[in-house]
Structure formats: C-alpha cells, structure tokens
Amino acid sequence: MKKGNPYGIHRVLEPKGVLPQPALKIDNNMEIYDNEILIDVQTLNIDSASFTQIEKQANGDVEEIKKIMKGIVAERGKHQNPVTGSGGMLIGTVEEIGPALKDKTDLKVGDKIATLVSLSLTPLRIDEILDVRKEIDQVDIKGKAILFESGIYAKISKDLPENLVLSVLDVAGAPAQTAKLVKPGDTVVVLGGTGKSGMLCLYEAKKRAGITGKVICIGSRDETIERAKKANLADVYIKANATDAIEVMEKVSKATNGKMADIVINVVNIPNTEMSSILSAKDDGVVYFFSMATSFTKAALGAEGVGKDVTMIIGNGYTKGHAEISLQIMRESPVLRRIFEELYA
Amino acid sequence: MKKGNPYGIHRVLEPKGVLPQPALKIDNNMEIYDNEILIDVQTLNIDSASFTQIEKQANGDVEEIKKIMKGIVAERGKHQNPVTGSGGMLIGTVEEIGPALKDKTDLKVGDKIATLVSLSLTPLRIDEILDVRKEIDQVDIKGKAILFESGIYAKISKDLPENLVLSVLDVAGAPAQTAKLVKPGDTVVVLGGTGKSGMLCLYEAKKRAGITGKVICIGSRDETIERAKKANLADVYIKANATDAIEVMEKVSKATNGKMADIVINVVNIPNTEMSSILSAKDDGVVYFFSMATSFTKAALGAEGVGKDVTMIIGNGYTKGHAEISLQIMRESPVLRRIFEELYA
Ligand SMILES: NC(=O)c1ccc[n+]([C@@H]2O[C@H](COP(=O)([O-])OP(=O)(O)OC[C@H]3O[C@@H](n4cnc5c(N)ncnc54)[C@H](OP(=O)(O)O)[C@@H]3O)[C@@H](O)[C@H]2O)c1
Ligand SMILES: NC(=O)c1ccc[n+]([C@@H]2O[C@H](COP(=O)([O-])OP(=O)(O)OC[C@H]3O[C@@H](n4cnc5c(N)ncnc54)[C@H](OP(=O)(O)O)[C@@H]3O)[C@@H](O)[C@H]2O)c1
Numbered sequence: 001m002k003k004g005n006p007y008g009i010h011r012v013l014e015p016k017g018v019l020p021q022p023a024l025k026i027d028n029n030m031e032i033y034d035n036e037i038l039i040d041v042q043t044l045n046i047d048s049a050s051f052t053q054i055e056k057q058a059n060g061d062v063e064e065i066k067k068i069m070k071g072i073v074a075e076r077g078k079h080q081n082p083v084t085g086s087g088g089m090l091i092g093t094v095e096e097i098g099p100a101l102k103d104k105t106d107l108k109v110g111d112k113i114a115t116l117v118s119l120s121l122t123p124l125r126i127d128e129i130l131d132v133r134k135e136i137d138q139v140d141i142k143g144k145a146i147l148f149e150s151g152i153y154a155k156i157s158k159d160l161p162e163n164l165v166l167s168v169l170d171v172a173g174a175p176a177q178t179a180k181l182v183k184p185g186d187t188v189v190v191l192g193g194t195g196k197s198g199m200l201c202l203y204e205a206k207k208r209a210g211i212t213g214k215v216i217c218i219g220s221r222d223e224t225i226e227r228a229k230k231a232n233l234a235d236v237y238i239k240a241n242a243t244d245a246i247e248v249m250e251k252v253s254k255a256t257n258g259k260m261a262d263i264v265i266n267v268v269n270i271p272n273t274e275m276s277s278i279l280s281a282k283d284d285g286v287v288y289f290f291s292m293a294t295s296f297t298k299a300a301l302g303a304e305g306v307g308k309d310v311t312m313i314i315g316n317g318y319t320k321g322h323a324e325i326s327l328q329i330m331r332e333s334p335v336l337r338r339i340f341e342e343l344y345a
Numbered sequence: 346m347k348k349g350n351p352y353g354i355h356r357v358l359e360p361k362g363v364l365p366q367p368a369l370k371i372d373n374n375m376e377i378y379d380n381e382i383l384i385d386v387q388t389l390n391i392d393s394a395s396f397t398q399i400e401k402q403a404n405g406d407v408e409e410i411k412k413i414m415k416g417i418v419a420e421r422g423k424h425q426n427p428v429t430g431s432g433g434m435l436i437g438t439v440e441e442i443g444p445a446l447k448d449k450t451d452l453k454v455g456d457k458i459a460t461l462v463s464l465s466l467t468p469l470r471i472d473e474i475l476d477v478r479k480e481i482d483q484v485d486i487k488g489k490a491i492l493f494e495s496g497i498y499a500k501i502s503k504d505l506p507e508n509l510v511l512s513v514l515d516v517a518g519a520p521a522q523t524a525k526l527v528k529p530g531d532t533v534v535v536l537g538g539t540g541k542s543g544m545l546c547l548y549e550a551k552k553r554a555g556i557t558g559k560v561i562c563i564g565s566r567d568e569t570i571e572r573a574k575k576a577n578l579a580d581v582y583i584k585a586n587a588t589d590a591i592e593v594m595e596k597v598s599k600a601t602n603g604k605m606a607d608i609v610i611n612v613v614n615i616p617n618t619e620m621s622s623i624l625s626a627k628d629d630g631v632v633y634f635f636s637m638a639t640s641f642t643k644a645a646l647g648a649e650g651v652g653k654d655v656t657m658i659i660g661n662g663y664t665k666g667h668a669e670i671s672l673q674i675m676r677e678s679p680v681l682r683r684i685f686e687e688l689y690a
Binding site for chain 1: 352354362363364365366367431461462463465466495496497518589590591592620624634637639640641642644645646647648649650651652653654655656657658659660661662663664665
C-alpha cells in the first residue's frame with residue numbers, strides 16, 4: 001500500500017507541487033493510500049454560492065444540473081465549482097481505514113460521518129446522481145470519496161435529524177469561535193445576528209457573556225429581528241444597514257452609552273461592512289470577520305484610516321470541537337432548534 | 346467656528362453619509378472646524394503603488410507627474426489615486442489647532458509632524474509643486490492639509506534625519522505589532538524577513554523572543570539573505586519561494602525539529618502566500634498577515650481545508666505607540682540604521 005502525505009499532496013495531478021485545494025485536477029482513484037479513509041457517499045451538501053451558479057447555468061433543469069455536476073467531477077476529480085471556486089461538504093459511511101491511521105483515529109468502519117473539509121479538495125467519484133433537492137442545495141448520490149489524514153469530520157449523532165446536523169455543521173466555525181472568544185461581562189455586537197450563523201453566534205455570546213454582559217443583534221429586516229426577539233437571543237436589537245458605517249456606529253454607541261463593543265462578530269453576507277464593524281468596537285477591542293465578503297485591504301486600511309487599535313481576525317472555519325459546540329446548541333435550545341428545522345432542514 | 350465630527354465626516358461632499366476614505370470628493374477648504382488641525386505641508390510621501398502608477402501614466406515626465414497629482418487633488422480634495430485607491434503620508438508644520446482640541450492634544454503650533462493616516466482621506470490643497478524625487482516617491486510642495494481629531498501623527502524628533510523617519514514610519518505597524526505579540530521563548534517565522542518591514546520585524550522578534558526563542562528569516566534571494574545575516578537579524582535563514590507552501594513548510598519543519606512556529610509574520614509583497622504561512626504555524630499558533638496582497642478567502646478557506654486551528658490576524662497599520670516603537674529601532678541598531686539609510690532614505 002502506498003504511503004500518503006497528511007495533506008493529500010500525493011493525489012495532486014495538476015499543477016504538481018500545490019495542495020489539493022488550489023490544484024486543478026486531483027486523482028480520484030478509490031484505492032486508498034495508507035493514511036486515507038474511504039467513504040461511501042450518501043449526500044453532497046453543495047456550497048450555496050456554487051449551487052446557485054450551477055442551477056442558474058442549468059436554467060433550473062434537474063437533468064442539466066446533474067450533467068454539470070458530473071462534468072465538474074470528471075474534469076477535476078473533486079466537486080470544485082470552476083466559477084465560484086467553492087465546494088461544500090458530504091455525508092457518508094466509513095468503508096475502509098488506512099492501516100497507518102487505524103490507531104490514530106476514533107473512527108471505525110460503518111460510522112456515519114459528515115466531512116468538514118471542503119469538497120473543493122476532496123477526491124470524489126460520482127457513479128449516479130439519485131436526487132437533487134434544490135431548495136436546500138443537497139444532492140443524493142451513489143459514489144465514493146477520500147478523506148485525507150488532516151481532514152476533519154464529525155460523527156453523525158443519532159439524536160438529531162441528519163438534515164439539521166448538516167445545516168448546523170455548515171456554519172459551525174462561527175459559533176464555536178464566538179464561544180472561545182467571549183468572556184463574562186463582555187459587550188458583544190453580532191452584525192448579521194438575524195441570519196443562520198448569526199443566531200448561533202448570539203446564542204453562544206449570550207451564554208458566555210452572562211448576565212453582566214450585553215449582547216447586541218443587528219439585522220436589516222423587521223421580520224428577522226422579530227424572529228430573533230421571540231427566541232430571546234440578545235439583550236438589544238438594532239435595525240440598521242450594515243454598509244452604513246455611521247448609522248451602525250451611532251446606534252451601537254447609543255446602545256452602549258458610548259462605550260462600544262468589546263467584541264464584534266461580522267456574519268453578514270454582503271460586501272462593504274468592514275467599517276461598520278471596526279467603528280462598533282472599542283479601542284483594544286476585537287473584530288471577528290466571518291463573512292466571506294470581507295475585503296482584507298478594506299479592513300486593514302480602514303482601521304488605520306480612523307486610527308483604531310483593534311485586533312481584526314480572519315474567521316477560521318475550523319477550530320477544535322467546532323462541530324460538537326454548534327450541535328450542542330440544537331440540544332440546549334428547543335426554540336433555536338425549531339427555527340433551524342423550519343428554515344434550513 | 347463650526348463643530349466637526351472626530352472622523353471628518355463633516356468634510357464629505359460626495360457621496361453623502363460615507364467616511365472620508367471611501368468618499369469620492371471631500372471639502373479641502375482650509376478654514377478649520379473646531380476639532381481640526383491645520384498643517385503647512387512640506388513633503389508628500391506618495392504610496393509606492395500609487396506613485397508607480399502615476400509615473401507610468403506620465404511616461405516618467407516630471408511636469409506630467411505634477412499635472413496628474415494636481416488633477417487628483419483638484420478633483421477629489423485629497424491625494425487618493427483613482428486607479429490604486431491608495432494615498433501616502435505627509436510631513437509638515439502645525440499651523441493652527443482647533444479650540445476643541447487644544448487641551449486634548451500634545452501638539453502645539455510650530456511642531457513638525459508626519460501624519461500617519463493615509464493621504465487618501467486627508468483634505469489637501471496644493472499651491473505649487475516644488476520638487477519631485479522619483480527614486481523615493483517623495484514630492485515637496487507648497488500647500489496645506491487638515492488632520493481630523495481621530496487622525497494619528499508622529500512628532501518628528503530632531504535626532505534622526507527626516508527621510509529616514511519617513512521611510513520607517515511608512516511600515517511602522519508591522520514591527521510594533523510584532524513587538525506586542527512575541528513572547529520570550531517563542532519560535533517566530535518572518536516570511537519576507539529580508540524586506541523593509543521584514544527586517545524591522547526580525548529585529549523586534551529577536552529582541553522579544555530572547556535567547557530561549559528562535560527567529561527564522563525567509564527570503565527568496567541570496568543577496569537579501571546575506572544582508573540580513575550580516576546584520577545578525579535572525580537565528581535561522583531560509584531561502585525559499587513563499588508561494589510554494591510545501592517547500593516552505595518542509596524547510597520550517599526542518600529548522601524547528603517538526604515543531605513549527607508559534608507566530609508567523611507575513612510581510613511579503615506578492616500574492617498566494619497564505620498557505621505557506623498557515624502551514625508554517627503550529628496548531629494554536631498565530632499568523633499575522635501584513636501583506637496587502639493577502640486574500641481573505643484564501644486564508645479562511647485554506648486553514649479550514651487543512652483543518653488547522655490557527656488564529657489569523659489582519660495586520661492593522663496602526664497600533665498605539667507604533668511610531669515610537671519603530672523609530673526606536675533606528676536608535677538602538679546602528680547596523681539596521683545604516684541599511685535603511687542606504688536603501689530607503
Ligand atoms: N468562515 C466560516 O467558518 C463561516 C461560518 C459561517 C458563516 N460564514 C460566512 O458568514 C456569512 C453569513 O452566512 P449565513 O449562512 O449566516 O448567511 P445568512 O443566513 O444569509 O445571514 C446573513 C445575515 O446578514 C444580514 N444582512 C444582510 N444584508 C444586511 C444589511 N444590509 N444590513 C444588516 N444586515 C444585513 C442578514 O440580516 P437580515 O436578514 O435581517 O437582513 C442576516 O442576518 C457568509 O458570508 C458565510 O460565508 C463563514
Ligand atoms: N498593514 C501595515 O501596516 C503594513 C506595514 C508594513 C508593510 N505592509 C505590507 O507588507 C508588504 C511588504 O512591504 P515592504 O515595504 O516590507 O516590502 P519589501 O521591502 O519589498 O519586502 C518584500 C519581501 O517579500 C519577499 N519576497 C518577495 N517575493 C518572494 C518570494 N517569492 N518568496 C519569498 N519571499 C519573497 C522579499 O524577499 P527577497 O527580496 O529576499 O525576495 C522581501 O523580503 C507589503 O504588501 C506592504 O503593503 C503593511
């Protein structure tokens with residue numbers, strides 16, 4: 001059996017010497033290396049930006065969607081959308097574990113898992129597409145995939161429905177980082193707190209900031225703010241346009257008696273919200289950017305431009321225990337669980 | 346006298362409601378508001394990307410460069426290059442201080458200062474361009490500028506030559522953040538350690554990591570590595586291509602006996618170096634991205650893709666005391682001072 005590299009570099013075909021994610025083509029032969037895990041795939045959860053693009057290109061036609069998806073995997077050996085560059089995740093069952101990994105992993109053959117590394121770097125073979133669920137970007141297939149030694153995953157626990165698990169794991173990084181960051185007494189602003197990751201972040205922030213803290217939810221629509229209010233996710237609710245830095249700053253100032261926030265979590269899904277995040281933080285505060293629409297230069301130059309000494313963090317989708325932390329919310333909070341089941345599962 | 350906003354919002358003409366940096370046009374009337382400082386400008390230090398663009402557009406002709414620069418300020422009320430979006434900084438003498446600021450600032454009329462907020466948001470009037478020093482992107486003018494209440498600056502101390510001060514202040518953020526971050530015993534990698542900000546970061550890293558720490562300099566050319574070696578700036582020197590994540594990772598692994606770095610400082614000036622930075626850090630390590638060529642999504646998705654729990658920070662050009670910290674290096678290290686005088690002043 002061939003020895004593999006932890007990051008899967010041994011599977012890269014083109015261009016040589018890069019990692020599997022930036023690679024144009026990787027080897028999706030399903031004979032495993034000594035440190036790989038073979039997965040019998042059940043469902044692909046396609047990244048929302050990627051699925052929207054494919055659906056549009058296919059004019060909504062399901063057979064055409066299938067053709068495009070198969071074409072991507074045939075060309076690249078992985079489901080990485082060539083337009084958006086993004087992937088998604090998958091659910092499947094462990095079929096084989098490489099001997100070099102056997103003693104290092106807590107997995108065993110037959111375990112059902114969700115992979116938490118992107119499909120954009122996961123060797124995949126699609127034998128047949130069984131069902132396309134357009135509303136939730138999920139596709140059932142017959143096929144196999146490979147998980148590298150460095151690849152992360154979550155075991156699917158039996159007490160939660162699979163679709164719920166998938167939709168929570170999709171945004172697991174943000175609430176887990178929030179949980180690690182927020183301390184008792186902190187004032188926390190969640191910009192985009194009314195959204196999917198936002199509601200999970202609010203929940204963790206409130207739990208960690210405690211009764212001496214203050215958690216502020218910012219959204220742009222009455223309807224979504226009402227939903228968060230009913231679930232009692234925050235202490236203060238602000239309706240504001242996240243691209244209007246001055247409006248946001250003034251409203252946060254009012255809500256904090258001019259003190260501003262210790263921690264600002266940005267989970268909006270639109271560009272040009274860097275300045276409202278920076279100006280909502282106090283000096284020496286922390287701004288956590290999870291939004292993939294964040295611009296590095298706008299954040300770096302923006303903070304310098306207003307002479308603001310804030311620590312700005314690039315949201316890392318992975319942190320230890322992120323799957324457990326976020327799934328635990330679904331067990332602890334019946335009201336959030338109901339919202340998630342209604343909206344996303 | 347009219348009351349001003351700390352961020353200078355009162356000067357924004359177009360579009361209304363944004364901050365001075367993203368604004369297309371700001372008011373450069375030199376009658377000050379109550380919280381502004383009027384500066385008699387001596388020298389503009391144009392951002393390198395901006396100056397290169399202007400010089401090219403002018404085919405290197407000095408009169409044409411002057412015309413373009415005056416045109417920018419006439420149109421925008423500030424020297425923000427419409428192609429690169431960037432500004433620069435200036436040196437001048439305090440001419441007037443608004444009454445609302447008098448008791449809050451340590452400045453007095455007649456002080457010589459460098460502004461540390463970008464020219465891209467600074468109201469400026471150019472009466473005459475006296476001299477264009479193409480080699481170092483500096484332009485002497487007759488003119489005035491406004492510093493907002495939130496605007497940061499450094500007093501020019503008399504013990505260091507002005508050109509040296511300007512060239513150090515240009516990159517002051519990186520060494521100052523390094524100084525705050527590195528603790529005794531840390532292993533620190535400076536990717537691009539052979540460059541302008543890189544050498545200052547190495548100096549601070551070595552000072553803070555101490556004899557129990559290890560500071561690793563990575564550059565791509567024999568000549569620049571030799572220069573850093575002669576100045577004894579690091580403990581280990583690695584020649585590698587920063588865009589080759591695997592090469593960098595393996596060389597850092599060798600230099601650290603597989604332990605990797607506690608802190609990685611990225612100060613290269615080219616794109617696609619996110620993965621080599623991430624893979625050089627140990628789990629729970631910190632990666633500090635100063636390079637303006639950093640891509641937010643490449644960093645965020647890259648770390649997730651390899652399941653690496655690292656904290657990734659967006660380099661903030663400003664941190665308290667950054668001017669003092671970086672200028673102090675020029676006083677402490679005669680060898681670095683000589684290098685800076687030769688190369689950049
Ligand atoms: N790196 C990671 O691990 C990670 C993890 C999770 C999420 N993310 C990123 O985080 C972002 C959010 O993801 P999501 O799934 O939570 O999206 P989502 O459910 O669509 O939420 C988007 C949020 O943005 C708010 N918003 C949109 N326009 C706004 C405006 N003009 N002013 C104020 N708020 C506005 C929405 O509020 P209203 O509905 O009230 O307008 C909503 O709260 C995405 O960019 C995603 O890629 C990254
Ligand atoms: N946010 C802030 O406050 C702040 C502050 C300072 C700097 N910066 C940013 O930091 C970056 C560097 O600025 P600088 O003035 O220090 O630039 P610089 O003097 O030109 O240095 C660039 C460095 O990158 C290295 N480099 C270039 N290509 C490389 C490659 N393929 N492999 C390895 N190393 C490579 C160079 O090494 P060799 O010469 O050995 O090839 C050199 O050490 C810029 O993007 C700047 O905007 C930001």
